[in-house]
Amino acid sequence: MKIIVILKQVPDSETKIKVKGDGSGIETDGIKYVISPYDEYAVEEALKLKEKAGGDSTVTVVSAGPDRTVESIRTALAMGADAAVHVNDPALEGADSLGVARALAKAIQDNGFDIIFAGKQGIDQDNSQVPSAVAELLDIPQVNIIAKFEITEDKSKATVSRRIEGGEETIETSLPALFGCEKGLNEPRYASLPGIMKAKKKPVKTVDLAGLGLDAGEVGAAGSHVKILKWIPLPERQAGKILQGMETAEASKELVRLLREEAKVI
Amino acid sequence: MTIPIEMFNEEHELFRAQCRRFIESELAPNADAWETAKDFPDEVFRKVGAAGFFGIRVPEQYGGAGGDHLMASVWIEECSRAGSGGVVAGINMHGLIILPALAQLANEEQKQRFLVPGVRGEKIGALGLTEPGVGSDLFNCASIAKRDGDDWVLNGAKMFITNGCRADFVLVLCKTRPEDGHGGFSTLIVEKGMKGFDQGKRLEKLGWHASDTAELVFDNVRVPSANLMGQEGQGFYNAMANLEWERLMMALGSIAASQLVWDRTMEYVQTRQAFGRPIGRFQVNRHKMVDMATGIEAARQLNYHCLRLLLAGRPCLKEVSMAKIFACEVTDSVATTCLQLHGGYGYMKEYKVERFFRDARLNTIGGGTTEIMKEIIGKLIGL
Numbered sequence A: 001m002k003i004i005v006i007l008k009q010v011p012d013s014e015t016k017i018k019v020k021g022d023g024s025g026i027e028t029d030g031i032k033y034v035i036s037p038y039d040e041y042a043v044e045e046a047l048k049l050k051e052k053a054g055g056d057s058t059v060t061v062v063s064a065g066p067d068r069t070v071e072s073i074r075t076a077l078a079m080g081a082d083a084a085v086h087v088n089d090p091a092l093e094g095a096d097s098l099g100v101a102r103a104l105a106k107a108i109q110d111n112g113f114d115i116i117f118a119g120k121q122g123i124d125q126d127n128s129q130v131p132s133a134v135a136e137l138l139d140i141p142q143v144n145i146i147a148k149f150e151i152t153e154d155k156s157k158a159t160v161s162r163r164i165e166g167g168e169e170t171i172e173t174s175l176p177a178l179f180g181c182e183k184g185l186n187e188p189r190y191a192s193l194p195g196i197m198k199a200k201k202k203p204v205k206t207v208d209l210a211g212l213g214l215d216a217g218e219v220g221a222a223g224s225h226v227k228i229l230k231w232i233p234l235p236e237r238q239a240g241k242i243l244q245g246m247e248t249a250e251a252s253k254e255l256v257r258l259l260r261e262e263a264k265v266i
Numbered sequence B: 001m002t003i004p005i006e007m008f009n010e011e012h013e014l015f016r017a018q019c020r021r022f023i024e025s026e027l028a029p030n031a032d033a034w035e036t037a038k039d040f041p042d043e044v045f046r047k048v049g050a051a052g053f054f055g056i057r058v059p060e061q062y063g064g065a066g067g068d069h070l071m072a073s074v075w076i077e078e079c080s081r082a083g084s085g086g087v088v089a090g091i092n093m094h095g096l097i098i099l100p101a102l103a104q105l106a107n108e109e110q111k112q113r114f115l116v117p118g119v120r121g122e123k124i125g126a127l128g129l130t131e132p133g134v135g136s137d138l139f140n141c142a143s144i145a146k147r148d149g150d151d152w153v154l155n156g157a158k159m160f161i162t163n164g165c166r167a168d169f170v171l172v173l174c175k176t177r178p179e180d181g182h183g184g185f186s187t188l189i190v191e192k193g194m195k196g197f198d199q200g201k202r203l204e205k206l207g208w209h210a211s212d213t214a215e216l217v218f219d220n221v222r223v224p225s226a227n228l229m230g231q232e233g234q235g236f237y238n239a240m241a242n243l244e245w246e247r248l249m250m251a252l253g254s255i256a257a258s259q260l261v262w263d264r265t266m267e268y269v270q271t272r273q274a275f276g277r278p279i280g281r282f283q284v285n286r287h288k289m290v291d292m293a294t295g296i297e298a299a300r301q302l303n304y305h306c307l308r309l310l311l312a313g314r315p316c317l318k319e320v321s322m323a324k325i326f327a328c329e330v331t332d333s334v335a336t337t338c339l340q341l342h343g344g345y346g347y348m349k350e351y352k353v354e355r356f357f358r359d360a361r362l363n364t365i366g367g368g369t370t371e372i373m374k375e376i377i378g379k380l381i382g383l
Helices: A037-053 A069-079 A097-111 A130-138 A193-199 A248-261 B010-037 B043-050 B069-082 B085-105 B108-119 B178-184 B235-241 B243-271 B283-311 B317-341 B353-360 B370-380
Strands: A002-007 A009-011 A033-035 A058-064 A083-087 A115-119 A142-146 A148-151 A157-164 A167-174 A178-181 A204-207 B125-128 B144-148 B151-162 B169-175 B185-191 B213-224 B228-233
Touching: A002 A037, A002 A069, A002 A097, A002 A130, A009 A069, A033 A037, A033 A069, A037 A058, A037 A069, A037 A115, A037 A148, A037 A178, A058 A069, A058 A097, A069 A083, A069 A193, A069 A204, A069 B010, A083 A097, A097 A130, A115 A130, A130 A142, A130 A178, A142 A157, A193 B010, B010 B043, B010 B069, B010 B085, B043 B085, B069 B085, B069 B243, B069 B283, B085 B108, B085 B125, B085 B151, B085 B228, B085 B243, B085 B353, B125 B151, B144 B169, B151 B169, B151 B185, B169 B213, B169 B235, B178 B185, B178 B228, B178 B235, B185 B213, B185 B235, B228 B235, B235 B243, B243 B283, B243 B317, B243 B353, B283 B317, B317 B353, B317 B370
Parallel strands: A002 A058, A002 A115, A058 A083, A083 A204, A115 A178, A142 A178, B125 B169
Antiparallel strands: A009 A033, A148 A157, A157 A167, B144 B151, B151 B213, B169 B185, B185 B228
């Protein structure tokens, strides 16, 4: 089986994000980058499937991003993935989800695929659009936010579960298909030391948009349908107000008035 | 020519991230509970094994990773984040001292019996060198094994043995031909449940509370000859052969822990206010922070120098002994100063500096005291 994992590199959730003074983006100095956590579930599920399917099954990681993305690709290779395709093109900086999806879909198509796993969303911008768009572009079924995954013996169908309000939804789909992975699907493994030492020798194919036969003016930032106009930092928390020197009854009244008229929450 | 500044490359950093994730999610959250219980479950060994961290220095054919001292150093540095010196002591005694010794000295049959399950954390090992009356003067070891048919009959006792109570097997240094001097020692693998082998009870300690530290007693224990590790008569030399690395491990671990405590103290002195300003803004405290940072940096660089020598296969007994003295004394003073900077809170268990203060005290004692290190260096410089 040709198993594909779509992977995104994002700032570590523990990194303190600072917005640039001119609002054009975030300060990238000192940011530690990691695999988007939901994509780790995708890597793990892909590796589990490879172990189950056996034979000549392979796991290929496909990722779009700048040079630094290779570090995260290597981590996935160290966990056990076999190969990777790195779509690296400056024109993708500022591309919208559809543009990125077009690049990824083409790279996946060129590589060949039987099944695709992705995280349900990237934890940086939380758009949750790329996996669905890739599935659409490849014209295959997709189920997002899956918490359980089963595949039939002949690998023609998969049964997956999604958590829904008050219960669980079970869906059966033909393959190939794309699955967006949710927390709880599995416990991502640690990259073993032998795995880390072997990762360097595994093939990482780097391609740009031209190499994929795509037009940077269409797929890249220039052709983007969505433009980020400005980044605005969260407002600093205001100091609280303390009602002092009043009787309890009077203070309660004043508190209700302030909540109603100033804070406008009741 | 360009001299590389960083010893650790991309692979080491990738490994470091894995170590950190494991330690912060599997060990650190339980550290308080284990310290209070003065114990940590055997299950922890299985987890470390399953995640592959016991095999760092074990060849791949026995389930290990075949990594070198540098990879092991990454793990040691990250272990400071476990939040309990006792837990780290137990894990690393097994993974970084016992298992590499088996890989180096045990025969194939012994490797299958102890090393392979050891890498998985299914069998736990301990090392029996120190005795109630013998420390660094190992030559005066009083444990004696006499040949009787196919067995060795072992008598004696071992003291301050990490993993002592829970150990499935102990590598025991004893005299097998006392008349042969240094060439009269051997190492026997004594197993849990052997008749006459008493694994004692946990010793109460100042620090390292979660560690299982025991006194072991051997009363006419019949050890089959199949459990002789390495060559008969080579025990003393084998025990000495790895002391450089074991001492460097302590130096590396103590400085990584010092750095972590320094970082936390830095945060504290920047937020804690007194007389209208953060206490770190008082010159007296600022200088304390600077002195500690200088000591830590100097110790770290001496440690790394030793690591380079060790990796290059160069003799480094003198340098390692110096590194152990320096790192452990720096750590001792960092522990005292950081606790002082935390004031009353430093004396409280809630702030981790209290535990560090107790745990750190071991460093200038274990693995050869500062005074013994100085005697070694004294001899090496010809005085």
